[in-house]
Amino acid sequence: xxxxxxxxxxxxxxxxxxxxxxxxxxxxxxxxxxxxxxxxxxxxxxxxxxxxxxxxxxxxxxxxxxxxxxxxxxxxxxxxxxxxxxxxxxxxxxxxxxxxxxxxxxxxxxxxxxxxxxxxxxxxxxxxx
Numbered sequence: 001x002x003x004x005x006x007x008x009x010x011x012x013x014x015x016x017x018x019x020x021x022x023x024x025x026x027x028x029x030x031x032x033x034x035x036x037x038x039x040x041x042x043x044x045x046x047x048x049x050x051x052x053x054x055x056x057x058x059x060x061x062x063x064x065x066x067x068x069x070x071x072x073x074x075x076x077x078x079x080x081x082x083x084x085x086x087x088x089x090x091x092x093x094x095x096x097x098x099x100x101x102x103x104x105x106x107x108x109x110x111x112x113x114x115x116x117x118x119x120x121x122x123x124x125x126x127x128x129x
Contacts, residue, residue, distance in 0.1 A: 004115060004116075005117075006051060007116050008112070009111070009112050009114070010110065011109070012107060013027060013030050013031045013034055013110060014107040023071040024071070024074025025078070027078060027108050028078045031044075031108075039123075042122040044082055046122050049118075050084065050092070051086070051113040051114060052093075053092060053093045053112045053113070054096060054110075054111045055076070055095055055096065055111070056095070056096040056097070056099060057072055057075070057098040057099070057107075058099055058100065058105055058108070058109065059106060060100070061100055068098045072095050076090075076093050076095055079093050079110075
């Protein structure tokens, strides 16, 4: 039996193609919009500390490797600004190899794990167990 149950969430955050300048800021702005639309903004705006995060860029075929690496570094830096209370953020954020989406979608897939109790209290859910 798990002593510290968690929830893992995944968001697909579209980041418009074109320029890769300030990619991390564009990602964070779009992600906050997605969270607000899903009524999940408290997950990143409250005092919640994620346990773990991982992300994957979905890029256009014409994006060069150095640009991909720069975009990945910017996304990791933006995620590092979240409230991390357990250990250094660099140890809790993983980047997966960039991929090309079959439909041409461009953006960032983000997975984050939070303590179940924290999520339920912030989102106003009642525990059913």
